Amino acid sequence: MPEGERPWKTLSRREVVRNRHLNLDAEAVETSTGAVLDPYWIMSYPDWVLVVALTPEDQLVLVRQWRQGAKAWVLEPPGGVMDPGEDACTTAARELREETGYEAGSCRLIGSLWSDPAHNTNRVHVVLAEGAMATGAHDREAGEEMETVTLPVAEAVAGVTRGMFVHAMHLGGLLLALQAAGRIRF
Template structure:
């Protein structure tokens, strides 16, 4: 087998952090070419969902919320962590959409499952398109979620994407994939 195709070999693993949101391990690995990397940091998170919700009026249901890592208010699609026992990204997406925005969608479909950072993270981001989303008026936000629901025409969101309206690379990628699946964009 060529060097480039050999999987890396785990030599050892040391737990550094164990938390309800994150496990951080320092691994010692041997590459396919025989180099030893120690420590090689690996973070284990639960999978996440990103909900790209469209109303019957072709508006995106977005949230504006504080993001401590960026130290800024950020506009983004709703979403969240898949809880232990959550097997269906669409069911999790429906829950997160309702909890964060009060909206419910008639149709939900999985558009993509992507690695969040395959070099260091073990989790995936599941992009779910939610169509025919309507306001139910029922919110169930968790502690620490300071959100404002924002409705934005899909065309305006696309026009603003290149100007930096969406600050999170994974959110922008998921948004573009879902809008393509909804027939609002082609590439």
């Protein structure tokens, strides 16, 4: 925190939406300089996991799925919502299996990032899953219209600058995990 500045103060909070996917609150906040912002929108979601899965053949396991906000089919690493009390690697193994039919020999947490620290309360946990092998059928949830795609890591890295990955959080997590796996260097 810069010297002499204080954290923002929440003056009040009004619940606007409550459901299993999203809690939306309208807060009245006072900034460190005394300005009052009302409403200041805060969205609470469960934490998410992003799985960067690599096969022994140096293929990246991805999914192509419909994203209603973008109104497009999007290529991205598999992932999903963490269940209460679940650790990131357990969620990653479950989501990788359910979405792609792959299982990994090892999983490790690479880092945890805020999805949008200005307005969202959740974090995205990036998990590197190595030794991923196709082991069976996927078990997708209703509304998960997707296909499993594998790409050579080099092709995926080359595709970064061509717009192959359009989700900013997914791209950031993918790059962090590929660096941790020794596939790219910053």
